[in-house]
Amino acid sequence: MRTSRFLLSTLKETPAEASIASHQLMLRAGLIRQLASGLYIWLPTGQRVLQKVQNIIREEMNKSGALEINMPVVQPSELWQESGRWEHYGPELCRFTDRKDNSFVLGPTHEEVVTWLSRYEIKSYKQLPMNLYQIQTKFRDEVRPRFGVMRGREFVMKDAYSFHMNKESLRKTYEVMYDTYCRIFDRLGLTYRPVEADTGSIGGSHSHEFQVLADAGEDIIAFSTESDYAANIEMAEAVAPKESRKAPAKEMTSISTPDAKTIAEVAEFLNTPETSLCKSLVVHGTNQKTGADELVLLVLRGDHELNEVKAEKISGINKPLTMATDEEIRAAFGAGPGSLGPVGFNGRIIVDRTAAVCSDFYCGANKDGFHLGGVNWDRDVPSYEVQDLRCVVEGDPSPDGKGTLVLKHGIEVGQVFELGTKYSQAMNCTVLNEEGKNIPMEMGCYGIGVTRVIAAAIEQNHDDKGIIWPAPMAPFQIAIIPINYNKSDSVKEAADRLYAELTAKGYEVILDDRGERPGVMFADMKLIGVPHSIILGEKSLAEGLAEYEERTSDSKEKLPLAEIVAKIEKALA
RNA sequence: CGGCGAUUAGCGCAGCCCGGUAGCGCAUCUGGUUUGGGACCAGAGGGUCGCAGGUUCGAACCCUGCAUCGCCGACCA
Numbered sequence: 001m002r003t004s005r006f007l008l009s010t011l012k013e014t015p016a017e018a019s020i021a022s023h024q025l026m027l028r029a030g031l032i033r034q035l036a037s038g039l040y041i042w043l044p045t046g047q048r049v050l051q052k053v054q055n056i057i058r059e060e061m062n063k064s065g066a067l068e069i070n071m072p073v074v075q076p077s078e079l080w081q082e083s084g085r086w087e088h089y090g091p092e093l094c095r096f097t098d099r100k101d102n103s104f105v106l107g108p109t110h111e112e113v114v115t116w117l118s119r120y121e122i123k124s125y126k127q128l129p130m131n132l133y134q135i136q137t138k139f140r141d142e143v144r145p146r147f148g149v150m151r152g153r154e155f156v157m158k159d160a161y162s163f164h165m166n167k168e169s170l171r172k173t174y175e176v177m178y179d180t181y182c183r184i185f186d187r188l189g190l191t192y193r194p195v196e197a198d199t200g201s202i203g204g205s206h207s208h209e210f211q212v213l214a215d216a217g218e219d220i221i222a223f224s225t226e227s228d229y230a231a232n233i234e235m236a237e238a239v240a241p242k243e244s245r246k247a248p249a250k251e252m253t254s255i256s257t258p259d260a261k262t263i264a265e266v267a268e269f270l271n272t273p274e275t276s277l278c279k280s281l282v283v284h285g286t287n288q289k290t291g292a293d294e295l296v297l298l299v300l301r302g303d304h305e306l307n308e309v310k311a312e313k314i315s316g317i318n319k320p321l322t323m324a325t326d327e328e329i330r331a332a333f334g335a336g337p338g339s340l341g342p343v344g345f346n347g348r349i350i351v352d353r354t355a356a357v358c359s360d361f362y363c364g365a366n367k368d369g370f371h372l373g374g375v376n377w378d379r380d381v382p383s384y385e386v387q388d389l390r391c392v393v394e395g396d397p398s399p400d401g402k403g404t405l406v407l408k409h410g411i412e413v414g415q416v417f418e419l420g421t422k423y424s425q426a427m428n429c430t431v432l433n434e435e436g437k438n439i440p441m442e443m444g445c446y447g448i449g450v451t452r453v454i455a456a457a458i459e460q461n462h463d464d465k466g467i468i469w470p471a472p473m474a475p476f477q478i479a480i481i482p483i484n485y486n487k488s489d490s491v492k493e494a495a496d497r498l499y500a501e502l503t504a505k506g507y508e509v510i511l512d513d514r515g516e517r518p519g520v521m522f523a524d525m526k527l528i529g530v531p532h533s534i535i536l537g538e539k540s541l542a543e544g545l546a547e548y549e550e551r552t553s554d555s556k557e558k559l560p561l562a563e564i565v566a567k568i569e570k571a572l573a
Numbered sequence: 574c575g576g577c578g579a580u581u582a583g584c585g586c587a588g589c590c591c592g593g594u595a596g597c598g599c600a601u602c603u604g605g606u607u608u609g610g611g612a613c614c615a616g617a618g619g620g621u622c623g624c625a626g627g628u629u630c631g632a633a634c635c636c637u638g639c640a641u642c643g644c645c646g647a648c649c650a
Contacts, residue, residue: 012599012611013585017643037642091574092649109650143574143648151649159650199650218649320648415650447650484608519610526610537609547609 001476002499003512003524007044009033010524020216022458023148025467029528031454038145038153045528046454048475048508050156053453054135056187056472057158064180066131066160071113073137077103079112083426094141106139111423111445114161118441119429125165128431128441129173133160135450147216149451150411156450163424164442165433170418174206177416177446181210185413188453189470191460192413195221196231198309199417206418210448211410214459221410222392226403233407234309236392237399240353250360250374252343257371261338263302266371270362277302278355278363278375280340282324282332285317285348295324295332296348297340299363301355304390314350314387333366340364342381343372349381352389411456412449419443467529468551476510477572478502479530481522483537486515490541494561498534501565507572526551532571534564 009030017034018024026032031046042050058068077095080086085093094106107113114132122130135158145153160177164170178194185192190212197209209232211221222236223229231237260269267274278299285296296317300306312319329337333345341363342349355361356377365372377384396405423429424440433439454473461468471477480502482488482495499511510530512521525533535547535556546561550571559567 010611011584015584016579016586019644034642089650090648111650138650140649144644144646146643157650412650417650445650449650481609487608515608517608517610517612519608519612521611522609523611535609539609 001508001510003510003514006510008524008528009043009045010527018148020147020150020459021462022150022216022455025458025462025527026148026455029467031528032149034148038142038151040149040152040154040451045475049454049469049473050450052473052475053188053450054156054158057135057184057448057450060180060184060187061133061158061160064131064176066133066162068134069117069132070134070136071107071110071117073107073139074104075107075110075113077105079116079427080105083112083115083423085112092140092142094139107136108138108140109157109447110134110136110159111161111419111443112427115423115427115429115443118161118163118424119427122163122429122431122441125431125433129162129164129169131160131162131173131177131444133158133446147218148455150216150455151218152451155452158448158450160446162444162446163429163431164444165431165439167420167442170420170442170444174416174418174444177444178208181414181416181446181448184448185210185212187472188457189461189472190413190453190457193221193223193230193410195410196235197415198232198234208416209410209412210414210416212413212453212456212460213408214411214456215409216459217409217411219410219412221408222396222405223408224398224400224403225406227398227400229398229400229402231399232410233391234307236405238307238353238388238390238392239397239399240388241357243357245357245377246359248359248374248376248379252372252374252376252380254365254367255362255371255373256369257339258369260371261336266362267302270371270373272362274302276358276361278341278358278361279304280342280364281306282329282337282340283311283317284322284324287348288316294347295328296350297342297345298389299342299349299351299355299384300390301352301358302362304352304354304393306389307391310388310390316348317350335364335366335368338364339366339368339370341366341372341375342384343375349384350387350389351377351384353386354390356384356386411452411459413453413456414446414448416446417444419445462529465523465554466527469529469531471531471572474508474529474531476508476528476530477532478507478509478568479525479533480509480511481518481525481533481535482512483518483521483535484515485513488538491536491538494536494541494546498536498564502568505565505569507568526554532568534568 011028014024015027030043032040097103138157139154142153162173192212194208194210197207199207220233222231260266263279281298282295285294287294308321312321359376360374362373394407421440430438430440480495482491485492502509531551533549545558546564547558549556
């Protein structure tokens with residue numbers, strides 16, 4: 001490719017809307033342009049990267065035995081009603097009607113369509129297992145699109161769906177996909193970790209996420225210092241403290257705490273650490289026996305945070321988790337949210353494992369402006385349950401018993417699920433087994449955020465000059481930078497000859513034939529992150545020399561022109 | 574969906590408080606000089622100041638509404 005015939009579209013200045021490195025660089029390097037909130041055009045440079053990532057994914061998926069298909073973006077609403085997700089998927093699901101007033105959605109994912117397909121195409125257990133995948137555009141009307149393609153509304157995803165006779169077969173394919181994902185992310189040159197994950201609204205039982213480690217990541221991952229335990233913080237178990245609760249040493253007393261409402265304020269007012277306080281949160285629940293709505297009190301140690309995913313999984317707590325309003329709280333407790341506590345509350349109380357071993361603690365008095373001190377479970381609060389409610393914090397013991405936990409930010413680039421029969425049952429997707437009996441197929445699903453992978457790679461690989469692509473993702477492998485291309489015959493001749501030679505060998509070469517000043521060419525090639533550059537100048541050429549520069553280290557080396565091709569071939573081998 | 578902010582040339586911004594000829598830098602085009610790390614000189618093109626109302630002799634500027642974009646939070650296979 002010659003720059004004069006290419007749409008390089010680089011920007012010197014950073015557009016104001018971009019806040020993280022990958023978004024800024026994708027705009028500056030001319031990979032993408034924003035069309036509307038969460039919608040992006042992929043420019044030629046970006047499209048080349050996108051296709052490279054897609055090809056690697058496709059190769060590895062094909063190697064794993066999966067079969068590529070292509071399903072429509074537009075899907076009939078009836079399928080979503082069949083699966084039950086018409087109700088459960090919120091406004092994120094973009095719904096519309098056609099001219100005949102038939103109802104459709106823009107596919108945010110394709111479980112319904114692929115299940116519909118398999119219902120017709122898979123008739124016998126002899127066809128199983130089968131794994132179908134596509135690389136396709138999805139649309140999710142995100143509440144808040146941000147960070148460029150990291151969280152766009154329209155994005156490219158590789159999604160695969162596997163079908164099985166039984167759980168053993170599903171588990172086998174799950175393992176194959178897990179390994180395939182490792183190979184894909186290894187090949188892409190990313191630093192990532194597979195972590196235990198929540199299954200979220202897609203449903204299912206067993207799941208791992210593939211997280212690219214980067215500070216800009218929106219997820220938090222807990223790792224063990226000693227073992228390979230790793231989990232999304234949503235899932236990471238906060239194990240029960242080993243030490244048992246101390247016997248009460250103090251009498252319960254009421255303390256006036258005017259204007260102290262938050263944990264930090266109360267701790268400061270009482271001149272005591274946050275760990276000696278317990279905080280109380282009120283959520284909506286359903287009474288297990290009567291089925292009536294009720295308010296449930298959740299109690300955590302003052303320095304800990306509620307893990308909403310864990311709370312939602314407790315039966316009797318409404319999903320999605322909804323906090324009680326100030327009015328509801330006042331009606332039930334006779335006090336506002338800043339002064340709540342378990343003492344005297346006669347509804348359901350769920351206490352976090354760590355809070356449950358606190359003794360002589362402080363908590364709200366259920367009276368505005370007052371807290372209680374010297375509070376003890378059992379003695380002062382006779383009836384309560386103990387559950388794992390909180391987010392883990394750094395230093396917590398690892399759930400597998402080895403080492404302690406550290407927390408890091410991650411970008412979720414892939415996820416593998418065991419779905420089970422959630423969709424096959426709801427949509428009557430069955431197969432005849434060896435006994436001639438109709439059974440719902442076991443299903444798995446496996447996604448990779450293709451466009452997000454690119455943003456994640458840039459988050460991990462850039463410097464102040466621009467992108468430093470992992471070799472397999474680079475839009476071009478080699479840049480030829482001729483100084484005075486338009487004026488010097490020797491430079492032009494050498495550049496054209498090298499370009500022809502390297503191109504004929506099958507390399508992806510970009511020749512900067514714009515005749516720009518050297519600084520402009522260097523800056524552009526570094527910005528778009530071409531891994532290898534050949535610099536040709538008239539003076540060096542007169543001595544038979546060319547220069548080789550490598551992007552990762554920005555190191556330069558002069559060597560005979562005749563040896564440059566061999567040098568490049570070695571570097572790219 | 575709540576709170577906050579922005580919207581003026583392709584991009585980054587000033588002008589608004591205090592109403593009266595729409596500006597700067599970068600980019601683009603022309604000519605010239607330059608050519609090893611985002612050059613210099615001279616000239617040129619490019620704007621319904623987000624949209625709609627209102628106040629006013631007169632609105633980029635003041636008022637009202639709406640839209641879009643962004644930030645923080647809630648949300649998220």
